Every structure is written in C-alpha cells, then in structure tokens.
Amino acid sequence: xxxxxxxxxxxxxxxxxxxxxxxxxxxxxxxxxxxxxxxxxxxxxxxxxxxxxxxxxxxxxxxxxxxxxxxxxxxxxxxxxxxxxxxxxxxxxxxxxxxxxxxxxxxxxxxxxxxxxxxxxxxxxxxxxxxxxxxxxxxxxxxxxxxxxxxxxxxxxxxxxxxxxxxxxxxxxxxxxxxxxxxxxxxxxxxxxxxxxxxxxxxxxxxxxxxxxxxxxxxxxxxxxxxxxxxxxxxxxxxxxxxxxxxxxxxxxxxxxxxxxxxxxxxxxxxxxxxxxxxxxxxxxxxxxxxxxxxxxxxxxxxxxxxxxxxxxxxxxxxxxxxxxxxxxxxxxxxxxxxxxxxxxxxxxxxxxxxxxxx
Numbered sequence: 196x197x198x199x200x201x202x203x204x205x206x207x208x209x210x211x212x213x214x215x216x217x218x219x220x221x222x223x224x225x226x227x228x229x230x231x232x233x234x235x236x237x238x239x240x241x242x243x244x245x246x247x248x249x250x251x252x253x254x255x256x257x258x259x260x261x262x263x264x265x266x267x268x269x270x271x272x273x274x275x276x277x278x279x280x281x282x283x284x285x286x287x288x289x290x291x292x293x294x295x296x297x298x299x300x301x302x303x304x305x306x307x308x309x310x311x312x313x314x315x316x317x318x319x320x321x322x323x324x325x326x327x328x329x330x331x332x333x334x335x336x337x338x339x340x341x342x343x344x345x346x347x348x349x350x351x352x353x354x355x356x357x358x359x360x361x362x363x364x365x366x367x368x369x370x371x372x373x374x375x376x377x378x379x380x381x382x383x384x385x386x387x388x389x390x391x392x393x394x395x396x397x398x399x400x401x402x403x404x405x406x407x408x409x410x411x412x413x414x415x416x417x418x419x420x421x422x423x424x425x426x427x428x429x430x431x432x433x434x435x436x437x438x439x440x441x442x443x444x445x446x447x448x449x450x451x452x453x454x455x456x457x458x459x460x461x462x463x464x465x466x467x468x469x470x471x472x473x474x475x476x477x478x479x480x481x482x483x484x485x486x487x488x489x490x491x492x493x494x495x496x497x498x499x500x501x502x503x504x505x506x507x508x509x510x511x512x513x514x515x516x517x518x519x520x521x522x523x524x525x526x527x528x529x530x531x532x533x534x535x536x537x538x539x540x541x542x543x544x545x546x547x548x549x550x551x552x553x554x
C-alpha cells in the first residue's frame with residue numbers, strides 16, 4: 196500500500212506509526228526516526244550538549260551510546276556497571292560528576308530497566324539532563340511499573356532487525372516533554388519547521404523555514420508500514436521470549452558451572468538471554484562459543500566494554516583494569532539464541548549442548 200500511495204518518505208504512514216506507539220506507551224509525544232543512534236545524537240543536541248561538556252555513559256553498551264557524545268564534541272565519561280543486571284552503577288554516576296558534567300545516558304540493558312527513580316533523583320540534584328537509551332526494551336516497564344517512555348526524559352528506542360520488534364532499520368523518540376519532542380522532530384530533519392512535509396500535500400505551501408541546525412534522521416514510510424504491523428504483535432513476541440527464558444532457566448538450573456540471570460521473568464522483555472561461565476568451568480567463554488558454533492548454535496557477547504576498544508583507550512586514556520565489574524562480566528558473559536520463532540526443542544538442544552560441554 197505504501198508503494199501504491201506514492202508517498203515513500205516521512206508522511207501519513209509515519210504519523211500513523213507515531214500515534215500507535217504513543218498510544219501503546221501512554222506518553223505525550225513520539226517522533227519516528229531512521230535509527231536509535233540518530234535519536235540519541237539528536238536528543239543530546241536538542242538538550243544543548245556540545246564541546247567541553249561531559250556525558251556519563253555505562254561502559255557496557257554498544258558503541259553508539261558513546262559515539263554520539265563524541266560526535267557533538269563532548270566527552271563520553273564511562274561508568275562501571277552493577278554486577279547483577281549490567282545497568283549503570285548509580286554510585287559511579289555520583290562519583291564521576293563534576294562541573295563539566297551536563298548529562299547522563301542510562302542504558303536499559305538486555306530488556307531490563309535501569310533504576311530510573313534513583314537516576315532521575317540524582318540528576319535533579321546535580322542539575323543533569325537525562326537521555327535514556329532504550330534500544331533493548333520496547334514494550335518494557337520501569338521498576339515503578341510504568342511503561343518505558345512515560346518520562347520527562349528523551350527515551351530512544353531501536354527497531355533494528357534483531358530487536359524485539361523491527362522496522363528493518365529505524366528508531367523512535369518518546370517522552371512526556373512535548374517541547375523537547377518538538378525540538379527533536381525539527382532537528383531530525385535539518386532544523387526545518389515541524390510541518391515541513393505537509394508542503395507536499397494538496398493543502399501545503401512550498402515555503403519552509405530552517406529554524407535550527409539539524410540532521411537527517413527522519414523515518415521513512417516503508418519503515419513505518421512495517422512497524423505498524425510489528426507493533427500489533429509486540430506483546431506476543433515479548434510473551435514468547437519470556438516463555439523461552441523460563442524454559443532456559445529450568446533446563447540449565449542443574450548446570451553448576453554457569454550462572455543464569457537472577458531477574459524475575461516478568462521484570463524484563465528479554466532482548467538478550469546472557470549466561471555467565473564460571474572460572475572453574477573446563478571451557479572458557481570463548482572456547483564454549485566456538486564449540487557451540489560447531490553444533491550450529493550461534494552465540495555472541497553483549498558487549499565488549501568500551502574502554503577495551505582501541506578508539507576509547509587511545510582517545511580518552513582508558514585502560515584494562517579501570518572497570519573491574521565490567522571486565523569480570525565481559526570475561527564470563529555469553530548471549531545464547533533467543534527469538535520468538537525458536538521452538539521448545541531448539542531451547543532443549545541449546546541447553547543439552549551446553550550441558551554436554553560443561554558437565
């Protein structure tokens with residue numbers, strides 16, 4: 196239908212998607228974007244982050260979370276994580292704050308929410324802006340029980356191909372702060388006034404005004420069309436993930452050389468299922484990953500701590516040993532397959548293979 200309509204870029208289909216996600220979350224405003232990364236970049240820019248500023252980012256996250264800070268000429272200041280849930284350590288945020296610190300970017304890891312009540316309280320006390328990287332948690336809830344995105348912060352979701360729902364690429368900003376969202380919308384398309392795309396319609400005018408310096412991060416209609424279908428299935432996708440995680444934990448509980456997540460099943464939308472390989476195991480994490488691959492079981496690591504990447508060590512002077520909790524987690528962690536179309540037999544096969552190598 197999108198192809199037949201002749202409207203392939205931002206327009207009615209994107210507006211429909213934004214409205215559906217806004218109603219699903221229950222927030223005041225949403226903005227469709229070409230990626231979550233673009234949203235993080237735009238949100239920080241809209242909040243005035245620039246050269247000389249510092250933004251605190253967890254050291255265990257994908258590079259995008261910190262890259263966008265660097266792109267704005269600011270400094271990403273890395274913080275260690277909590278050992279149990281891999282979210283940013285609040286004590287570390289407080290320790291790292293100084294006169295240059297202007298914002299903090301908590302990352303909701305693997306489908307589990309950060310303690311936003313505590314983070315928002317600290318941010319208010321310190322005068323910090325908060326941008327939530329919610330790439331892993333569409334359909335999830337804060338620890339207070341409210342839907343992720345019902346917040347005065349800018350909350351950025353990812354709909355990349357491997358996420359809990361997808362638009363192939365694409366992302367979305369959500370917030371209760373309508374003024375901030377209007378600014379994100381404007382800056383996501385060159386800083387042009389928010390009604391720019393209406394000029395192509397029958398009632399539109401050729402005139403537009405560039406009101407601010409902006410970027411090119413608008414969502415297109417084909418992404419939105421896919422998202423409109425995927426959103427209707429999101430809850431069933433997340434429920435399926437929870438059922439598979441329940442089965443994983445049940446089938447792996449007798450494997451003493453690994454540690455499964457200790458979270459309550461309902462506390463996460465389980466974008467990732469990460470096991471941890473204990474030191475006394477006969478195989479290291481890397482060796483186990485290779486052996487699983489030989490049995491047609493894909494696995495991965497989420498994530499290599501940022502300070503261990505050469506860009507961050509050379510550019511910002513970080514080195515091995517700076518983040519002991521993150522480094523211990525990195526040595527042990529392995530993400531095993533988890534996706535809605537997995538069968539119970541698939542989970543059994545993965546568990547039996549892990550048990551074979553570790554027992």
